Amino acid sequence: MPPLIEMKGIERTYVMGDNLVHALRGVDLTIEAGSSLAIMGTSGSGKSTLMNVMGCLDQPSKGTYKINGKNVGIMSKSELADIRGRMIGFVFQSFNLLSRTSALENVEMPLLYQGVSSRERHRRAMAALAQVSLKGREDHHPSQLSGGQQQRVAIARALVCDAPIIMADEPTGALDSKTSYEVMGILQGLLAQGKTLILVTHEADIAAYASRVITLRDGLIIDDKAQTPIDAAAALARVTAQRDASDKRVAEKAS
Numbered sequence: 001m002p003p004l005i006e007m008k009g010i011e012r013t014y015v016m017g018d019n020l021v022h023a024l025r026g027v028d029l030t031i032e033a034g035s036s037l038a039i040m041g042t043s044g045s046g047k048s049t050l051m052n053v054m055g056c057l058d059q060p061s062k063g064t065y066k067i068n069g070k071n072v073g074i075m076s077k078s079e080l081a082d083i084r085g086r087m088i089g090f091v092f093q094s095f096n097l098l099s100r101t102s103a104l105e106n107v108e109m110p111l112l113y114q115g116v117s118s119r120e121r122h123r124r125a126m127a128a129l130a131q132v133s134l135k136g137r138e139d140h141h142p143s144q145l146s147g148g149q150q151q152r153v154a155i156a157r158a159l160v161c162d163a164p165i166i167m168a169d170e171p172t173g174a175l176d177s178k179t180s181y182e183v184m185g186i187l188q189g190l191l192a193q194g195k196t197l198i199l200v201t202h203e204a205d206i207a208a209y210a211s212r213v214i215t216l217r218d219g220l221i222i223d224d225k226a227q228t229p230i231d232a233a234a235a236l237a238r239v240t241a242q243r244d245a246s247d248k249r250v251a252e253k254a255s
Helices: 047-054 077-087 103-113 118-131 147-159 177-193 232-254
Strands: 005-016 019-031 036-040 062-067 088-092 165-169 196-201 212-217 220-226
Touching: 005 047, 019 047, 019 220, 036 047, 047 165, 047 196, 077 088, 088 147, 103 118, 103 147, 118 147, 147 165, 147 177, 165 177, 177 196, 177 232
Parallel strands: 036 196, 036 212, 088 165, 165 196
Antiparallel strands: 005 019, 005 062, 212 220
């Protein structure tokens, strides 16, 4: 059985004025199904370009990229769109929700593009929102939701098509620490469902949630290591207990 993701000699070159920018310089990367990977690197390292190529949002200039053994490089635009819709769920730092539509409608959107019937869209979107603990918030607009709740809607949108790959770009960058643990707990929980989690980040504390970390510099992978990931659910329990204890002490002093 082929790996879920297989990249060989991936290069991406851009023309900027009279200059050639070598964003990726020959990346070899294999990712097995059901694993968690963090892609790290500073600004300009190539991690965003790698994410775009991996997410079928961009095509490499050279090299071979296969998903489930299928060569992405020879696919048409419609085939690439189909791969994005069926295989990859995206979660972004800025949430990317439509402000004038409800949580339910935001989650339904990918299914609308796939031509799924209204009844089935509603059923699957409701189930996805329930999965991220937003049952009862389906009719709320983004402005009526906290940052953490908005990110949960974004995760539900990524889940609604049952894509095997969840790609999260700085998913907790706009959230406080407690909410970050909650969101990362949801993302880690997807691994138990057989999903593959890919985190794109420049922060070591976000990369710590993955069992494997690769680091890019100047368009090349300079480090690839396995690690024991932080358990987000356990970390959330500790933070909640500490806050509860602190609130109790404050209340006792006030009384």
